[in-house]
Amino acid sequence: AENLRLAVEGGDAGMGHRLTTLALRNIGADACTVTGYPSVSLLDDEGKLLTSVRAVQAPGNYFAQGRAPTPVEIRPQQAAWFDLAWTVIPHEDKGETTCPSAKTVRVTAPGATTAIALPLAFTPCGGQVEVSPLRPVLDGSAQPASVAAN
Template sequence: MIAIRPRSILSVALVCLLALGVSGCGLSAELDREGNPERKPTPTQTLTVEIPTRAANPSPSGIPTHSPSVPVQEEQGCPPSGLRFRADAGDAAMGLRAMGLDVTNCGDRRYTLNGYPSVTVLDESGDPFPGVRTVQGTDEVSMAPEDPGPRQVTLDPGETAHAALYWRMHNQDGVYLRVAPEKGDDTVTVRPPNPLDIGPENILGTTAWQPSA
């Protein structure tokens, strides 16, 4: 057998190509030994990948968040009118929707109510919800309880009166309520805990103010 003593990597490569093909010989290892005789570790490159972060959902419940462009009643303190309004979370049964509306005398003098609240449903932009008609009483809202009727209610400081709102379920939501003690009085805007699924071309019936139990 004739011993082949290659003088260069080129010779090794030629022998490998003739005998086994490129993939069958240790050509890569020999090239590595030639270029790095001291066997120093080859530095590895670190690949940095920037993973874009997804913005958090501002409203996990799906309910629209309050728009700064819609001025609503302050959460604390007493409004200049001396009256504070509050709408509750509402209730639902057999397609009938109900929501309570309270007014509290937070001022320092007595306030007298005599009739029905003035209520307008607003969309998320603060504009009147199209096609919703507000009526005094509940006769035009199917299956709604009977309206007890208007009476004079005098609130001393700290006392509260209550009214109820009724409507039939629809597939679009009103977000705010523009309310006043009675028609023609100064209004404020409140946001109920839940939207009103009242939709367009619908009727909102209101009961008269009654003393809170």
């Protein structure tokens, strides 16, 4: 998993919900297999852990039906994808008037020990981001991960 790189591959927005799709791309010479949910933490503009927002495992979100975790083989120069989903409307009923500002997302692949950081500025409300399981396709209509990437 030390030969993985993290990149933004897409996103969506609607009705106060946001989604960013991230890719874990294999830049090594050998295939690796990952299963399940990546560990995700958010950092503020000083590089400190944003403790007011927790990452929760969620098989589905506002934009996609639930997906069960399955093993994903990531061949060299190919990727596995997952989504981060959050809301952008403060939960005023819980005393939230502004939402915390994340500047970096830090991801650890399942079974890995090394985190990968990626600059990603966003303001998740409600104290959580939802993390989907890794999958072998960008989205339901995309090409499978076994097809050569651009």
